[in-house]
Amino acid sequence: MNKRIVIIGGGVVGLATAWELIKRGHQVQLLERNAEPGSATSFANGGQLSYRYVAPLADSGVPLQGMKWMGKADSPLNMRLRMSLQQWRWLLQFLRACNNQTNKMNGDHILRLSLLSRQVMQAWRDEDNLADFHWRRSGKLIIHRREYDFNKAAKGIDPQYQQALNAEACLQLEPALKHISPSLQGGIYSPGDETADCHQFCLACSTSSMPAATLAC
Template sequence: MKQVIVIGGGVVGLTSAWWLLEAGFGVTLLERAPQVASAASARNGGQLSYRYVAPLADAGVPLKALQWLFDKNGPLRFRPEADLRQWRWLASFLKHCSAAVNRTTTGQLLQLGELSRHAMAQLETHVRLDDFAWRDAGKLVVYRSAHTFAAAASRPDAGLVLSAAECVAREPALAAAEPVLAGGIYNSGEAVADCHAFCQALAARLQAHPGFRAIVHADAHSLINDSRRIVGVRTNRGVLQADAYVLAAGIQSRTLAQTAGIYLPLYPLKGYSLSAPIRAIDTAPEISVTDFERKVLYARIGSQLRVAAMVDMVGEDTRLDAHRLATLTRQVRATMPHAADYDHIVPWAGLRPATPGSAPIIGATGYDNLWLNVGHGPLGFTFACGSATVLADLMQGKAAPMPLDGLSLR
């Protein structure tokens, strides 16, 4: 049995480990934190948005970004770094900001999303949906700008187009926001779930699998290479060795790859979330809601309202910013004032490892036994199962289940 070390214990690393086990590999999982799913997978937005996958880079985005930078309460914040990786990523991002590139990437991500939907359904035979609060909630994207709404509604694949009043009829939690809404677009089949609980349940299944060796909690420092192969992972607990290695360690992947001479075009997009308990008197949303202009996501996950938002380009800084959290809380109270108990909010911030074009990097490297599953940005939970199936097929020498143009290191 060929042995594999999967580096990273978030949702991407865990799903990679599972599909490799099912493909007949022996697997060891290497995670630096004391518990799996402690970083970007801990309190993310919880939306499984298989159809709402538009890349961040698009025509007009640079101008919008400039406007947001001058708005202290805007969805984007930028802090220049003395780090060439930030500027190299930004230069590549600007190259991706065209309508044609956006359309091509969106098509690829839609295929990966559909593959993920089917892969998640396969996993249901091993991990119970109730274990991670999965709900087929549907998704409603609401718009405040009439012009932006009209453009979105004119697309042939838009979904069900609703007026502001129809949005409120379908999702009463939006009643207070009706006067400022131009309309919305609804799609069924989109889900919400607790990513952290999903990871915990999947980790338990991994440990019961006959091909699984162990979860090793250690900090990976570097990849040891010998010409065309990786011969080990140097950690604070010594060197770990296997026949093959999978890099799925979120933003840490770029530093580890660099130790083997590989540049990964990843940047940590810092995002925030709020979790608030839902009481019997609250009118929490049943549908997954995205406030398009404000870039705020709302999802009911079990007995909690999860709100996720904002993109801070501030390097590997996970500190909670009081001003950003206050801004988000104000916006949430104005949009859904009766959805949850906002006096008992639990805030969170995490780093979402994104590529300039928003497409993940899956597959081979210049080393014949080092593989990648990185760069999922804010859609790690959405794409995790699909990208894991792609990785497992490639590592078995099979053809990928979808075209990988734009999804490989090349």
């Protein structure tokens, strides 16, 4: 049954959703506050398609680390505590999930979703008339300067898809790291990871989907 669907936000998520819904025969109206789609966060997105690098936020070390992060402007985790029963209930559930067993389980769930995303992207590239968005499979190297962090990351890799490289191997793979070689401990290399231009992808989706959708900016 075809439906009339309104999507709020013309970034990469909104445009990709609109395009898939149109392909399934639905009527779509896309609302974007800026003058053109893909011009906010999606304009300068990092463009990493790292399907196997998944890490749930709830981890065993997060509660202690989170206390150190609180109040810092550049903190990756910040929260404004309020007298809200819902917020405190959520916080309690989050803390209960900060253990290795739950982290592993949630990581597996996220990985399955991530691999599905990769299948969809490949199908879009192979089956649909998407304009070029500078996609390439260039691999990804995540470097570590602390031995503890590197050893911890190395224990969690999937050897079928990832490699734990020592400092020398990292420099062979990426000579530009030479200037940090004294502090380089190693890196995790994922040769199958991909990159793309997020803004160009938005434009490609817009060009393909907008003739069949209503766009309101």
